[in-house]
Amino acid sequence: MTKGRHTVRGVRRGLAASVSVALLLAAVQCAPGGDESEPVLTGGRLEVLGVWSGVEQRRFQDVLRRFASRTGVAVTYTSAASDGVPVALAARLAAGRPPGVAMLPQPGLLRRLAASGRLVPPGDEVVAEVRRNYPAVWRRLGSFRGRLYGVWFKAANKSLVWYDVAAFERAGVVPPRDLAGLLAVARRLADAGVTPFAVSARDGWTLTDWFEDIYLRTAGPRRYDRLARHRIPWTDPTVRGALRVMSALLDPSYVAGGVSGALRTGFEQSVEAVFSDRPAAAMVHGADFVAGVVTGRTTARLVVDADVFPFPGSGSSLPTVVGGGDVAVMLRRSAAGDALLRYLASPEAAAVWAARGGFVSPNVNLDLGVYPGDMARSVARGLLDAGDAFRFDLSDLQPTAFGGQEGAGMQRELRDLLRHRDVGRAAAGLERAAQQAYADELRLVDDAAVTGRR
Numbered sequence: 001m002t003k004g005r006h007t008v009r010g011v012r013r014g015l016a017a018s019v020s021v022a023l024l025l026a027a028v029q030c031a032p033g034g035d036e037s038e039p040v041l042t043g044g045r046l047e048v049l050g051v052w053s054g055v056e057q058r059r060f061q062d063v064l065r066r067f068a069s070r071t072g073v074a075v076t077y078t079s080a081a082s083d084g085v086p087v088a089l090a091a092r093l094a095a096g097r098p099p100g101v102a103m104l105p106q107p108g109l110l111r112r113l114a115a116s117g118r119l120v121p122p123g124d125e126v127v128a129e130v131r132r133n134y135p136a137v138w139r140r141l142g143s144f145r146g147r148l149y150g151v152w153f154k155a156a157n158k159s160l161v162w163y164d165v166a167a168f169e170r171a172g173v174v175p176p177r178d179l180a181g182l183l184a185v186a187r188r189l190a191d192a193g194v195t196p197f198a199v200s201a202r203d204g205w206t207l208t209d210w211f212e213d214i215y216l217r218t219a220g221p222r223r224y225d226r227l228a229r230h231r232i233p234w235t236d237p238t239v240r241g242a243l244r245v246m247s248a249l250l251d252p253s254y255v256a257g258g259v260s261g262a263l264r265t266g267f268e269q270s271v272e273a274v275f276s277d278r279p280a281a282a283m284v285h286g287a288d289f290v291a292g293v294v295t296g297r298t299t300a301r302l303v304v305d306a307d308v309f310p311f312p313g314s315g316s317s318l319p320t321v322v323g324g325g326d327v328a329v330m331l332r333r334s335a336a337g338d339a340l341l342r343y344l345a346s347p348e349a350a351a352v353w354a355a356r357g358g359f360v361s362p363n364v365n366l367d368l369g370v371y372p373g374d375m376a377r378s379v380a381r382g383l384l385d386a387g388d389a390f391r392f393d394l395s396d397l398q399p400t401a402f403g404g405q406e407g408a409g410m411q412r413e414l415r416d417l418l419r420h421r422d423v424g425r426a427a428a429g430l431e432r433a434a435q436q437a438y439a440d441e442l443r444l445v446d447d448a449a450v451t452g453r454r
Contacts, residue, residue: 044071044072044073044074044334044335044336045073045074045075045076045336046073046074046075046076046100046101046334046336046337046340047075047076047077047078047099047100047101048064048075048076048077048078048099048100048101048102048103048328048340049078049080049085049088049089049092049099049101049102049103050077050078050079050080050085050102050103050326051079051080051081051084051085051103051105051326052079052081052103053079053081055358056358057077057079057081059352059353059356059358059359060077060353061077062352062353062356063344063349063352063353064077066348066349066352067339067340067343067349070343071336071339071343073336073339073340075336075340078099084105085102085103085104085105085109086105086106086109089102089104093118093331098118098331098332099331099332100330100331100332100334100336100337101328101329101330101331101337101340101341102328102329102331103153103154103326103327103328104150104326104327104328104329105324105325105326105396106392106396106397107141107142107327107392107396107397108396108397110141110142110144110149110150110327110329111144113149113329113331114144114145114147114149115144118331119144119149119150119329119330119331120330120331120332120333120337121147121148121149121330122148122149122151122330122338122341122342123338123342125338125342126148126151126338126341126342126345127148129342129345129346130142130148130151130345132365133345133346133347133363133364133365133366134152134345134362134363134364135362135364135384135387135388135390136388137387137388137390138152138362138390141325141327141392142327149329149330150327150328150329150341151327151328151341151344151345152325152326152327152328152362153325153326153327153328153344153345153349153350153361154325154326154353154359154360154361155323155324155325155360155361155362155383156287156288156289156323156324156325156360157287157288157321157323157360157379157380157382157383158209158212158213158286158287158288158321158322158323158324158393159213159216159310159311159320159321159322159323159382160285160286160287160288160290160308160309160310160311160379160382161175161182161283161284161285161308161309161310161311161312162271162274162275162283162284162285162286162290162294162306162307162308163175163274163282163283163284163306163307163308163309164274164275164279164281164282164283164300164305164306165304165305165306165307166305167189167194167279167282168282170192170194171188171189171191171192171194171282172188172192173185173188173189175309176309176312177312177313178312178313178314179214179217179218179245179249179312179313179314181312182249182312183248183249186249186254189282190253190254194281194282195254195255195256195280195281195282196254196255196281196282196283197249197250197254197255197256197281197282197283197284197285198255198256198265198270198271198273198274198280198281198283198284199250199255199256199262199265199270199284199285199418200262200265200266200267200269200270201259201262201263201265201415201418202262202263202264202265202266203266203267204406204407204410204411204412204414204415205395205404205411206267206270206285206286207410207411207414207415207417207418208393208394208395208403208410208411208414209285209286209287209322209393210246210249210250210285210414211242211243211246211394211410211414212224212322212391212393212394212395213285213311213322214242214245214246214249215227215238215239215242215394216320216322216391217311217312217313217314217320218238218241218242218245218314219238219239219241219242221320221388221389221391223236223238224391224394225391227239227394228391228394228397228398229397230434230438233431233434234427234430234431234434235427235428235430235431239427239430240423240424240427243417243423243426243427244423246414246417247417247421247423250418251421255281256270256273256280256281257280259418259419262418263415263418267286267293268293268297270284270286271284271286271290271293271294271297271298272293272297272298274306275294275298275300275305275306276298276300277298277299285311287323287324288360288376288379289358290308291306291308291357291358291375291376291379292357292358294306302373302375303373303374303375307375308375308378308379310382319382319385319386319389320386320389320390320391321382321383321386321389321390321391322390322391322392322393322394323383323390323391323392323393324392324393324396325362325392328340328341328344345363346363347363347365347366347367350363350366350370351366351367351370354366354370354371354376354380355370355371355372356372357371357372357376360379360380360383361380362383362384362390364384366380368380368381395410398410398434398437399437399438399440399441400437401436401437401440401441402433402434402436402437402438403437408433409430409433409434409437410430410433412429412433413426413429413430413433414426416429
């Protein structure tokens with residue numbers, strides 16, 4: 001289930017993640033290149049590396065089989081579910097065995113690989129297909145220094161709030177349109193004896209998701225971009241303002257089990273807390289893949305018992321969406337790889353998975369009627385309607401030690417906010433952690449460059 005670093009499938013954190021960054025940066029300096037000969041499609045073979053396993057792997061392999069039937073290319077899919085794509089790819093590059101195509105979970109990884117010369121830019125036909133089917137924001141996310149390197153095949157709309165229909169009806173509330181309305185709904189629910197939110201603070205990425213949605217709506221896309229690059233400090237007034245809103249919404253009295261309960265709750269448990277036979281809360285914030293948890297782990301029926309609304313805006317802001325995704329890139333030059341990227345950029349490829357569910361595409365020419373049901377269509381439409389107001393998950397754009405490491409960086413400081421509700425302390429902690437992580441990343445780059453030159 002796609003969630004960038006924050007997916008139901010999870011992420012590799014800590015030392016393994018730090019080592020993989022250094023290994024990857026060193027490997028791209030010294031690993032041998034791919035075949036530079038003219039590609040021949042007939043009878044070709046292609047390996048694709050991705051993170052998907054289980055149901056998601058089977059559905060992606062349906063896409064690959066359709067491609068193979070059209071082209072005659074024999075495609076092998078390798079799952080990196082156990083280690084994650086960054087770690088698995090770093091090891092493959094260090095050994096001089098890059099896959100033909102990889103599905104990367106982060107635009108930052110695409111940029112690092114492109115900067116080091118490890119990625120093969122696709123041909124003109126792929127570029128033309130992407131221009132036909134993708135808005136500018138997704139083309140930029142797949143590019144480095146103005147050159148396209150990747151095709152964003154699968155996306156995730158994370159700016160969603162899932163709710164218990166019966167709880168809303170009993171409290172006489174409806175989905176809100178802005179953040180003030182969300183806080184008012186929480187108060188009404190609490191007054192009616194219903195705990196507003198189930199929160200998974202044990203999985204710290206859920207707290208970063210809360211912050212990202214609030215910050216994008218209160219500070220706007222431009223400041224979001226500046227904060228993502230650490231061009232403004234985490235002590236900036238816009239950050240403090242978002243932290244105040246987050247603290248108000250996640251008041252301990254509004255969270256199932258209070259702070260201690262949230263700290264013991266995992267992501268899937270938080271979904272179950274809202275949609276079980278004896279619900280403990282009325283709402284849970286989560287991406288489009290929450291639907292799969294609802295249908296797979298509860299008896300709740302989508303639309304009838306469990307419904308969803310877009311994470312509310314700030315009142316005057318345009319529709320905005322925070323999300324993630326998986327981008328296809330080539331690491332070996334081949335006609336088969338080029339043909340696959342062109343196919344993945346087409347509405348036809350997206351339709352294969354979309355019709356089966358558990359999938360959202362950023363392809364604007366995919367017929368929304370392909371999605372199975374009104375809810376899936378609504379979620380997909382929300383992603384497309386955001387247009388250039390879509391922003392990639394902010395924590396995925398950070399150094400791993402700050403944005404994606406369990407018990408550190410953003411996750412640690414936002415847990416601290418949940419516990420102590422001290423905005424100044426949280427902002428100062430975030431800035432200290434960001435400064436350290438960015439300094440450490442620069443040292444890793446320098447060390448990797450030295451290793452690559454030896």
